[in-house]
Structure formats: structure tokens, C-alpha cells
Amino acid sequence: MTEGDGLLVRLENVDKIFKRGSEEIHVLGGLDLSIPEGEFLALMGPSGSGKSTLLNLIGGLDRPSQGTIDVGGDRIDKLSSRRLASWRARHVGLVFQFYNLMPVLTAQKNVELPLLLTHLSRNQRRKQAAIALDIVGLSHRTGHYPRTLSGGEQQRVGIARAIVTDPTLLLCDEPTGDLDRKSGDEILDLLQALNREQGKTIVMVTHDIHAAARASRTLYLNKGRLTTEAVE
């Protein structure tokens, strides 16, 4: 999926402006970012600095007001809404702070959700979801509903759902933000393993310096600008 320079993600001169009535809020301004394939990047910064917005832009969940976003050779800022959805399904796995599982579906069915968009048969979907749940250590919880799982387990299901389609890019928005230290560490262990053993490129937004320490690189976002150093 990468281009010749080994970069998976390339953002150039990206602006993001939100309009609230007649007011314009500049969240990101002239932002450049390159992420090599296989990197585990942590994004830190104060609340409202634009971390999640940046993550959404990289994942094709939102569109830039200006600038270009290239992921794996695809200019996703140019894709139509329908093609962007299809692109997300194939290339991006998303992990959310509050897990965002479907409460009416079992762990197995939650993990199968992205596979509904593929041409896999029912049996193949079931097998692939079982493998993903096994990777996150939850093969014994497949029939459980989210409400019967602990926060850590729910986040594992969320990660299984994110990796079940074998995406190139994993985007994690505060994946440990709702977990205690022990569960958080387990999730970070898992993300690290996915990065190291399966070569997944991970971009993780976090407020937690311990979580960021697990990443191979940390960038700080402040007032819409990226730096390598935290700004007080």
C-alpha cells in the first residue's frame, strides 16, 4: 500500500475549519505530516488542540477544508462519499475511547460487522471473527454481549473489530482513556504486539504520557500545529 518512499500517510498543508453559525474556528492550519508504514505514532496535546480532528482526517471520517491527504497512494480528500466509505472498510481499523460496540450484538457479531461489507460467506465471516477474537485473547467470550464484559474486554472486542479486515492502518482515539491502569496496559501491550508482530501502522491519540511512551514516535499538537516537543 505504501509508495516508494515507504510513507503510508502524507498530509500536506492541511487546514480544517469548523463553522459555527457565522463564526469560523480554525482547528488545524497548514499542517504537514508524514507517517511511514509500520510506525506506531502517538499524538498528544491539550483538549481542543485538534488531535481527534487530525485522526478523523487521516481515517477519512472527515474532510479537510484545504490541503491534500494521501494514504497508501489514495488521495482520500478527493474521494466521493461512497468510495471513501469503501476505502475505510478496506484500509482502516478504528478503536474508540468508549469502545462503541453495538449493545444488541454479541462480541462475535460485533467483530463480524465490518465483514458484512465483504463478499465473505457466513462461515468465513464467523471464522475470521473468531481468529480476531483469539488474537485479542477473547476466544472464550464470543457469545457475550458488551454489557456482560469488563471495560478492558470491551476494548479488546473493539480492537478485534478494528483488525478483523486486516487493515493497513489502525487509528486509536484514546483507547485507554476509559480504562484503569491494568486494563490500559493490557490494551497497550496488544497494540504494541499488533504493531511489532503484524506490522500494523498505528496512530494513537492519547492524553496519557505512559501510553504515548509505548509508541515509536510522539508528536504534539497545539493550536493546530504539530511539534516534536510538548508545549506547556
Added chain:
Amino acid sequence: MKYLYLVWSNLKRKKVRTILTLLSIMVAFLLFGYLAAIKQGFSQGIEVAGADRLIVRHKISIIQLLPEAYESRIEQIEGIEDAVHQTWFGGVYQKPANFFAQMPVKPEEFLEMYPEYLLSDEQKQAWLSTRSGAIAGRGIADRFGWKVGDRIPINATIWQREGGEMTWEFDLVGIYDGAEKGTDTSQFLFRYDFFDESRQNGKGLIGWYSVRISDPDQAAEVALKIDQEFANSPAETKAEPEGAFVQGFANQIGNIGFIMMSIVAAVFFTILLVAGNTMAYAVRERTNELAVLKAIGFTDRGVLGLVLGESFLLTFLGGGIGLGLAWMLVSMGDPTNGALPVFFFPTRALIIGIVLIGLMALAAGILPALQAQRLQIADALRR
């Protein structure tokens, strides 16, 4: 089909709300189906009425009688092939609640005029050879458990026998079937010659004439000729197509079709609000989940389809059960003990019911579905 599980799971999310909505839709379509059968019962005579038949009655009212002698004069009018007469007997069987149509007729002429009444040759011969013989429709025979050979006593409310006797006894010699599903099989027909000789009053008078014309397109002209033939006589006539006659008869108790449709429309409008409200809530509560579905790759149209799918599943389940229950109840028979001799669930009503289910599903689901389709992922995930 692979999305059905997802759609079904979402409906199970709020079980009580789903069940209540399902029940309200079910009741609406049960009512629709049952009222459709009742409406059919009232209008069936109009639908099966022969286009080539006129009814000639007394100009003042159908209660007024006409001379039997008019028959030969009517048959001489140009454009008329045949004329037979009938008379309302108005008796009851065993008790007043057992009320149904009984009429003295001339057997051969009557069966020629109404070929939709199917009687075997053997039973027809038995009727012709038995002066006190009568035939009954399959519906009424089944209702009272009559069989050929039974002696049927009918208590008259209009026609006394000579000597003042009110009970008339008939020998059941045949049971006729209807050629069509809507043919009236609730009638009890006996011989006019026996009736005329035995009645105390009104000899030589009949109720109305059924007239077959050679060209249905000339019905209005022929009807006018009949009325002109008897103009300024002591018993002036009113001739009209059989369908209009039956319609006029039904209209004596109001415009049934309009009343029924008004009820159904009011119920459907209310249920549409209920179902629409359910769908709107279902989407509003799940804004975040719908955004997640879009985030993992569901297209805008895909999400629209899922929400519409819920609306269709809910409405088709409720509506289907309602129509099914209506069919079952209608199959149990006429609830009026004879006021609706033709009582069945018409296929046309079933088709209209299915179309209405689809329309209701679309109307209830389209706005929430469009709302879900337009959902912006980043905005929705922030909520």
C-alpha cells in the same frame, strides 16, 4: 439477507416499545381486513350483478307489489329476452334471529335467469315435481345443518296461509352452489305456484321482476321503455340495472364503503404517527452507533437501507399478522348470523393490504432513514 440479523437485533433493543408498535400495526391491519370483508359483504351483490339484467320494481317502493300479469307485457318490449319475478317472503326459521332471504320463484325460469346458481339436474327435476319443494343455498344449508329430504318450517311475518296459519312447511329437494366465490348462497327459494295458491292475501301480486336484456349497452333505453309501458297505470314501475338496484338497497343503511374507509383511514393515520415516532426515536437514540457503522465502512445509502429495513420489517410483521388474523376471523364466518350472506376476505383487499403495509413502512421510516443517511460521522461521534 446478511443484514437481517442486524436489523432484527436493533428491533429487539427496546422490546416493549417494539411489541407495542407491532401490536398497534397489527390491530390496524386486522381492522382493515375485517372491515374489507364486511364492505365486500355489502357490495358483493353489486359486483356479481349481471350487466345484462334489469330489476323492475314498483315506482313508489320495493315494498309495493306489482301485478304478475306484467310479466308477459314486459317480455313483449323490444330488447328484452326474458323476465322472471320474485317476491320477498320475509319469514324466520325457528327464531327471529334466523333471518335470511326466502323467495317464491318459478323454478325453471329463475334458474335460467340466474345461471350462477348451480343445481344438479336431479335436484332440479325433484323441485319441478314437488309443489312444496324448496332449494337452499350451500351457505344457509350449512349454517342450519339442512340436508336434502328435510322438512323446513318457516314462520311467515308477512304472508299468512289460507286460514290464517303463519307457518309454512317446505320440503328441501336441493342445495345449490355458487358459480363464483361471491355468489349469494344464503337464499331459500320455493315454488311460486305453491305460494300463490296457499297465501291468504295478495294473490296474483309479486315483488319485482328480473329482466334479461339482449344488449347491456341499451340498458337505459330499455328501462325507459318498461317504465313508459306502465306509466299512468295503478302500479307504475321503476326499472334500473341490477347493480344499481342492489346498491340502492345497500344504501338504505348508509354509505357503508365510505364509513368503513373513513374508519380505516383514521386508524391508519394514527398508527402511522405511532410507527413514525418509534422509528424516529430508534434513530435518535442510536446516532452514535449509526456513525460507527459509517466509520467502519457502511455507505450513506447502506445506513439508509438499514433504517428503512427496520421500518419494513416492523410494519410487515405487524401488518402481516394483522391481515392473517383478519383472514382467520373472516374464515370463521359471518358475524351477523345472516345479514352478510357473502362474507369472505377478498383477494383484492389482501393485495391492497400488502401495498398499504409497504406504504406505511416507507412513510414511517423515510424521514429517520434520511436523517441517518445525512449523519456526519465526525459530528455524530462527538455527541
